Amino acid sequence: MRRFRRTLVAAALATAVVAGTAGWASGTAQTPVTGPPPGTAEWRADRSLGRELPDPASASPDDVASFFASLTAGQRHALVERHPRVVGNLDGVPVALRYEANARALRAGADGRQILAYDPRGRGQLVEVHGDLDRARHVAVVVPGSDIDAGTFDRTSAMARSLYEAANGLTAVVAWAGYTTPVGVGIDAATGELAEAGAERLVRLTQGLAAAGAPKPALFCHSYGSVVCGLAAHGADASDIVAFGSPGMRADSVADLRTDARVWAAKAPSDWISKVPNVEFAGLGHGNDPAAPEFGARYVPAGDAEGHTGYFAPGTASLRTFAAIARGEAR
Known part of the structure; x- marks a missing residue:
């Protein structure tokens, strides 16, 4: 009973933090874009x-x-x-x-620009490729979190461009804003409905890459995007899955992801996501912290990354490690 009370309190705290972290406005409910x-x-x-x-x-x-x-x-x-x-x-x-x-x-x-997908429905979805996807020896996919749509897509494209340049052009990088993301940090960001719909689309993307003859991709999953990747892990044929700035992956451990991919995690000391309790209760929260040692993910250094969005900044240890993963050189 005592443990149950602690979990209930943690869930309530998670909701409160999600609603007010860093001054963000509570998000409005979103309906995922699905279907053909x-x-x-x-x-x-x-x-x-x-x-x-x-x-x-x-x-x-x-x-x-x-x-x-x-x-x-x-x-x-x-x-x-x-x-x-x-x-x-x-x-x-x-x-x-x-x-x-x-x-x-x-x-x-x-x-x-090399636009791999454009869907104008809802807030709009875009997918862009940096590099030569037909000839690349390695492929990476950047999966963004909240507030990314056709109007804010360049934030994700900039992350992908940074990774592409750091990987010295040996890797084609896909900026994938191919699902309906939460708006702000509200109830959508604390639940899994949008992530479940996004996971189906991400799995199909990886199947499409394979059908086109591309290598298995490494998935770089930021914030709520790591929830999407966690739910897609068992169906997406990926070489690596990298969670950073993650609120959780809807899994207790790497084993729960049911994937043969190597799983990595990073969290910057100054990232506000650390203030969100890692719980999952009554549909709220996304479970254990992928960057915690007990989760079992491989460690990505991020001590010099600034805040929640600084992981791709030039010169950071996180970007250097991301580039090595994208090139297939990290162990």
Whole structure:
């Protein structure tokens, strides 16, 4: 009974801290964007090739990749012209075609950037690639936390760019704002609904990378993004999973993640996330601290990282270690 009371008090404290940490405003409830991409109805009705197109709601990335491999160059580009929103968001489509489709969907908004996905629904979702994904020997994916959407995407893209440059161009880095994130630090950030929906999308991303012939990715999971990665761990075929500034991964230990990936964790001494109690009770909180020794993750030094968002700052020990992980050189 005493232990139960302590847990209840800790859960209440977690809620209070989540609502007021660092002066952030309480977030508004978000509805996750799920399901196939915009334009799917028109895609399903298209018989221009004399056969059905793969259903975005049910076809696996491998099925999609096989379908596109069977087409002529002219047929592929015709699909890009007719259905840019589907082609640009469909995992398994060749990377270059997705860039072309999203440039068309965004028109001048792409500005030569390699946009792997663009979904305008809700607050908007974007996925951008730094480097040559088709030829890279290693791939990394940056998974962001709260307050990231199409309007604030450049925060995540900047993290990915920093990692790409630190890895000396040997690794393609994907900035993945491909799920509905919490707004502010409120009840959405303290619960797992958005993370569960995001985990499904992250697993499909990794399947799409594999279908495109890319190496297993290393996932770099910031803040609430580490909750997404924790829930995706058993289904995502990743080489490494790195949690930093994490409120928890909805797991008691590395073993609970049910993954063959190497799991790493970092937490800066000045990161306000340390003020959030690591509990999970009645759906609130995200469990044990991945940076605690008992969790069993590999240690990433972060003593010189500043605050909650300083882990990718040039010259920091955390960025150097992240780059070594991304290159497949860290042990």
